[in-house]
Amino acid sequence: MAQPDISIIIVNYNTADLLAKCLSSIFKQDVATEIFVVDNNSQDNSIEMVQKNFGTVKLITNKINAGFAKANNQAVRLATGRYIYFLNPDTEIHGNALEVMLCFMNDYPQVGMAGTQLIFPDNSPQSSLEYRYPGQRYAKKDLAGLPGDIAWLLGASIIARREVIEQVGGFDEDYFLYGEDLDLSLKIRKKGWSLGYIPEAEIVHWEGQSERNSLPIQVWEKKFRAELLFYRKHYSARTIAKIRRANILQALWRILTIRTMLPFQKDTTRAKEKLAKYHLALKFFSGPLA
Structure with a gap:
C-alpha cells in the first residue's frame, strides 16, 4: 500500500x-x-x-x-x-x-x-x-x-x-x-x-x-493551570516571578474596578463571571507553582 x-x-x-x-x-x-x-x-x-x-x-x-x-x-x-x-x-x-x-x-x-x-x-x-x-x-x-x-x-x-x-x-x-x-x-x-x-x-x-457542558470558571481554571505549566517549562525563575507579579496586580485592579461598578449594573451576571475569573487568577498566580 x-x-x-x-x-x-x-x-x-x-x-x-x-x-x-x-x-x-x-x-x-x-x-x-x-x-x-x-x-x-x-x-x-x-x-x-x-x-x-x-x-x-x-x-x-x-x-x-x-x-x-x-x-x-x-x-x-x-x-x-x-x-x-x-x-x-x-x-x-x-x-x-x-x-x-x-x-x-x-x-x-x-x-x-x-x-x-x-x-x-x-x-x-x-x-x-x-x-x-x-x-x-x-x-x-x-x-x-x-x-x-x-x-x-x-x-x-x-x-x-x-x-x-x-x-x-x-x-x-x-x-x-x-x-x-x-x-x-x-x-x-x-x-x-x-x-x-x-x-x-x-x-x-x-x-x-x-x-460545552463545562462552567466558565472550570474552563478558566484549566487555562490558568496550563499557562503556569507553560511558564515552568520554558521560562526562567526570574521571568516567572515578573509575570506572576504583573498578573497579581492586574487581577487586584480588575477585582476592585468590577466591585466598584457592580451596584450600578442592571444585569450583573457577566460582571460576576469576570469577578470569579480574576479571583481565580489571583489564587493561581499568588499560590505555589506546582
Missing part, C-alpha cells in the same frame, strides 16, 4: 454529531490520507457512529479521558503519512483545503508546522495564530533567537512534518487540555523550524464544543 500523504488525527470527546460532519468533509477531499479517531471515553454514540458510517477510519478507544496531548500521541506513533494533520472534531474542511495544505508544506521546506484559516460557521474569520507568547514582554532572554515571526498556532487545525513531530517528541503529555498547541509550537521553533500560515485553506471551527 502506498504511503499516504497526510495522516489525519482527530481526538474526540462526546461530539458525535460534529465528528460525523468533520469526517464527511474529509472524505470529500482528493488527497491520499489515513484517518485516526482517538476517542477519549465518550459517553455518547461517537464510537458506534464511526464504526457504522466510517469503516475505513482507524479507531482508537480509550477507557478513560486520556487528555488531548496523550490521545494525539497515541495516533502519532501509528501514523505513516509524510505529514500529520491534527484536527479538532468540531471542524469541517472547506473546498480543496487538504490539497492546498499539502502544496504549501511541499513548497516551504523550512516550515515545520503550519496552521490554516479557521472560520466561524457564518464564514467570519477566527484567530488562527499568535505572534506573541503569554508573558513575552518579560521573557526576551528566554525566547531569543527563535526562527520566523509566528509565535504559535491554534491546535484546532495544524499540519506538521512527521519527522518534526518525532524530533520534538510529540505533544507534552503533562498538559491535559489547553496549552498543548502553545507548547508544541515553541518546541518546534526551538529546534530551528519556522511556523507557517495557510490562509487559502479554510476550516470551519465551531469552537469549544468539547467543553
Whole structure:
C-alpha cells in the first residue's frame, strides 16, 4: 500500500454529531490520507457512529479521558503519512483545503508546522495564530533567537512534518487540555523550524464544543493551570516571578474596578463571571507553582 500523504488525527470527546460532519468533509477531499479517531471515553454514540458510517477510519478507544496531548500521541506513533494533520472534531474542511495544505508544506521546506484559516460557521474569520507568547514582554532572554515571526498556532487545525513531530517528541503529555498547541509550537521553533500560515485553506471551527457542558470558571481554571505549566517549562525563575507579579496586580485592579461598578449594573451576571475569573487568577498566580 502506498504511503499516504497526510495522516489525519482527530481526538474526540462526546461530539458525535460534529465528528460525523468533520469526517464527511474529509472524505470529500482528493488527497491520499489515513484517518485516526482517538476517542477519549465518550459517553455518547461517537464510537458506534464511526464504526457504522466510517469503516475505513482507524479507531482508537480509550477507557478513560486520556487528555488531548496523550490521545494525539497515541495516533502519532501509528501514523505513516509524510505529514500529520491534527484536527479538532468540531471542524469541517472547506473546498480543496487538504490539497492546498499539502502544496504549501511541499513548497516551504523550512516550515515545520503550519496552521490554516479557521472560520466561524457564518464564514467570519477566527484567530488562527499568535505572534506573541503569554508573558513575552518579560521573557526576551528566554525566547531569543527563535526562527520566523509566528509565535504559535491554534491546535484546532495544524499540519506538521512527521519527522518534526518525532524530533520534538510529540505533544507534552503533562498538559491535559489547553496549552498543548502553545507548547508544541515553541518546541518546534526551538529546534530551528519556522511556523507557517495557510490562509487559502479554510476550516470551519465551531469552537469549544468539547467543553460545552463545562462552567466558565472550570474552563478558566484549566487555562490558568496550563499557562503556569507553560511558564515552568520554558521560562526562567526570574521571568516567572515578573509575570506572576504583573498578573497579581492586574487581577487586584480588575477585582476592585468590577466591585466598584457592580451596584450600578442592571444585569450583573457577566460582571460576576469576570469577578470569579480574576479571583481565580489571583489564587493561581499568588499560590505555589506546582
